[in-house]
Amino acid sequence: xxxxxxxxxxxxxxxxxxxxxxxxxxxxxxxxxxxxxxxxxxxxxxxxxxxxxxxxxxxxxxxxxxxxxxxxxxxxxxxxxxxxxxxxxxxxxxxxxxxxxxxxxxxxxxxxxxxxxxxxxxxxxxxxxxxxxxxxxxxxxxxxxxxxxxxxxxxxxxxxxxxxxxxxxxxxxxxxxxxxxxxxxxxxxxxxxxxxxxxxxxxxxxxxxxxxxxxxxxxxxxxxxxxxxxxxxxxxxxxx
Numbered sequence: 001x002x003x004x005x006x007x008x009x010x011x012x013x014x015x016x017x018x019x020x021x022x023x024x025x026x027x028x029x030x031x032x033x034x035x036x037x038x039x040x041x042x043x044x045x046x047x048x049x050x051x052x053x054x055x056x057x058x059x060x061x062x063x064x065x066x067x068x069x070x071x072x073x074x075x076x077x078x079x080x081x082x083x084x085x086x087x088x089x090x091x092x093x094x095x096x097x098x099x100x101x102x103x104x105x106x107x108x109x110x111x112x113x114x115x116x117x118x119x120x121x122x123x124x125x126x127x128x129x130x131x132x133x134x135x136x137x138x139x140x141x142x143x144x145x146x147x148x149x150x151x152x153x154x155x156x157x158x159x160x161x162x163x164x165x166x167x168x169x170x171x172x173x174x175x176x177x178x179x180x181x182x183x184x185x186x187x188x189x190x191x192x193x194x195x196x197x198x199x200x201x202x203x204x205x206x207x208x209x210x211x212x213x214x215x216x217x218x219x220x221x222x223x224x225x226x227x228x229x230x231x232x233x234x235x236x237x238x239x240x
Contacts, residue, residue: 005033006042006050007142008130013048013067018056021063022153023051023088041065042134046141049074074139078237079184081161083110083195084225085191086117091222096125097223100132100142102229103237108168108186109147120147150199154206160184161210166228168194170213177235180210185236189221235239 007029027115032141037058043065044050050072057064079161082104086092092109099107109120126144132183133141157163161184164177167189188203195203203209213226233239 004042005029006134007139008134009043009045012044013043013045013051013068014061015067017051018206019043019053019065019067023061026061026063028124029055029063030060034222036116039066040072040194043067044072047074048131054187064217065153065228068219072139076140077105078231078233080104080188080237081106081108081152081186082142082225082229083108083153083186084221085110085112085115085150086120086131087221088116091126091220092117092120092125094222095225096128096144097235098225099133099229100129101136102140102226103233104142104187104229105140106155107142107144109145110153111147112149112150112191113199114195115191116193138173149193157208158184159208161186161208163188163203163206164228164232165203165209165211165226166190166214167200167203167211168218169200170211171212171218172216175215175231177212177231180236182236185232186213186225189224189228192221 028070037055039055041053042050043053051067052069052071053065053067056066063187082099084095086109096107122144129144130141164187166189204211214224
């Protein structure tokens with residue numbers, strides 16, 4: 001029987017593989033969740049699927065688990081990048097969590113002309129992506145990149161990857177992905193102040209860009225994240 005407790009571990013997983021817990025994980029399992037020796041925990045590392053493991057040592061600052069059996073194979077997301085301009089702290093956390101939950105394979109914060117935040121803590125955002133995977137049953141964790149400028153990202157854009165540009169200036173127009181090709185994609189969500197005129201001209205002038213509206217109303221960045229990912233997944237991703 002598989003436990004409801006799931007932990008991400010940065011260690012190999014496999015039959016009879018032992019897993020050493022971090023101090024934080026040991027505190028969570030033994031002090032918060034009150035799990036005894038012999039209890040089962042689900043482990044995943046983003047590579048080897050989900051494994052049912054048994055607690056064989058429990059301490060205040062450490063613990064040891066033993067992998068027993070594979071309970072879920074690794075489920076890879078579509079080849080989708082999610083690109084966004086960071087906003088207020090809690091709403092940026094929300095964006096990263098939803099992107100991880102909804103199947104982004106890579107999360108890329110970018111600096112635009114109107115981005116309010118000049119820096120991010122990549123480790124903290126990566127932890128939010130891990131927590132989202134733990135809570136929603138995922139076996140893959142998207143990597144969160146360090147922030148870079150939008151111009152820098154576009155200048156090194158890989159051949160063959162399409163870009164879905166969610167343009168607030170198209171508000172009210174038909175929101176459709178009909179006829180768009182499948183394959184590697186990226187979704188771009190702008191900052192609270194929108195894109196500058198120069199950025200919009202640059203984006204719309206690129207051969208790989210497909211600009212769309214997200215319905216009849218202008219959406220906040222965190223709401224636009226969920227709307228754009230839902231739209232793309234339904235028509236071009238693994239929801240279709």
